[in-house]
Amino acid sequence: MTIHPTAVIDSQAELDSSVIVEPYAVIEGPVKIGANSRIGAHAVVSGNTTMGANNTIGSFATIGAPPQDIHYKGEPTELIIGDGNQIREYVSIHRATVKADGKTVLGNNNMIMAYCHIAHDCILADHVIMANVATLAGHVEIGSHANLGGLVAVHQFCRIGDYAYIGGMSGIGLDVPPFVIMEGTRNQMRISSINKIGLRRAGISRETIKKLEESFRLLFRSPEILLKDALAQLEDEMKDCAEVQKMVQFFHSSKRGVVKRTLDD
Template sequence: MTIHPTAVIDKKAELDSSVSVGPYAIIEGKVRIDAGSRIAGHAVITGPTYIGKNNSISSFATVGGDPQDLKYAGEPTELIIGDNNRIREYASLHRGTVTGGGKTVVGNDNLLMSYIHIAHDCKVGNGVIMSNVATIAGHVEVGDCATIGGLVAIHQFARVGKYSYIGGLSGINLDIPPFVIITGTRNRSRISGINKVGLKRRGFSRETIAKIDTAFRIIFRSPDLLLKDALEIAKREITDCSEVDDMVKFFEESERGVVRRTAE
């Protein structure tokens, strides 16, 4: 274990022997950090927080702070972070609230760039990229391998589907379907198509991408169809494709409503 002599570490904290902590970092409360993780100078980590293996937390990041919720009254809620995440400078990740299930959860292999914010009770999957100053409000769910561009703001309780791509400066107040690209300011966000480049990079086959694209055209580019009818047609005409099943299910489970408007 390499701990700089100026670092302040609470006696309640549990750090693996291979963890490194830089100068003036502060680790307070019930914090557990597993093997190989690196905490840079001036980072602040507050518990109860669990941080998995091989994470990198950069200078001035604030991890595990109190939720920014007026109903929060000091309850011992949690932040849980998986493995192999990169949390860059000035990022802020907050613990959960009792009314939201008591925990904020971040998965594995995520890149969380400078000044991003993950609010209370959020659930962030694996392989997610949040660009500089991207902000997700409380109770937001972000699916695996989604990309959130710089200066994007996402409304509380919204969901971001897996493998989706949100362009920079977008304001999001409805659910974003999986596999699509969306850009635009609040109330004028438009879906321009499926995230073909991202899907190819993630190893999706041409056949699967073609089926997703066909489903997209049925659901998003059939103005004469009611949404429920478009979903039924997609399910009936495109078989043996779990990704299309996931897209249809995403619509069916939405409580806020799903962005369906497309770019002209």
């Protein structure tokens, strides 16, 4: 274990012998940090925070602080971080409230760029990218391989589906389905297309991408059919495509509501 002499480590903390802690970092409370992780200079890791292996915490990051919730009364909630995450400078990630299951969760191999904020009770899956100053309010769920551009702000309780791409400076107030690109226009945010580039990079087959494009046209570019009928048609006609069915079920499971259909190009 390599700990700079100016770092402050709580006696309750449990650090793997391979962890590196840089100058003036503070590790406070019953923190657990896995193998080959690095805590940057002046970073603060606190509370009931558990990190897996191979994580990098940037300088001045604040990890595991109490939630910014006026109803929080110091309950022993958690922050759980998986393996291989890059959490860059000045990022803040807060542990949960007791309003859900008491856990803020980050999966594996996520890239959280400088100045991002992940609020209490959020759940991030794997391979998520959040560009600089992207911000999640409480109880947000982000699917695997989702990509949020710089300065994106996501309202509390919203969901972002797998492989969704959110253009920079976007304000998200409703659920965004998986596999789509959402970007801003002069007057509104809109879903513009299937995220073909992201899907190709992930090794998704051309046949599957083609089926997702057909589904997109039916869901978002067909004014002659009601949304509920479009979803029923996809459930019936594309039973063999797991990705299309995931999109359909995303609509059905939405509590906050999915972003509106935009019928103009």
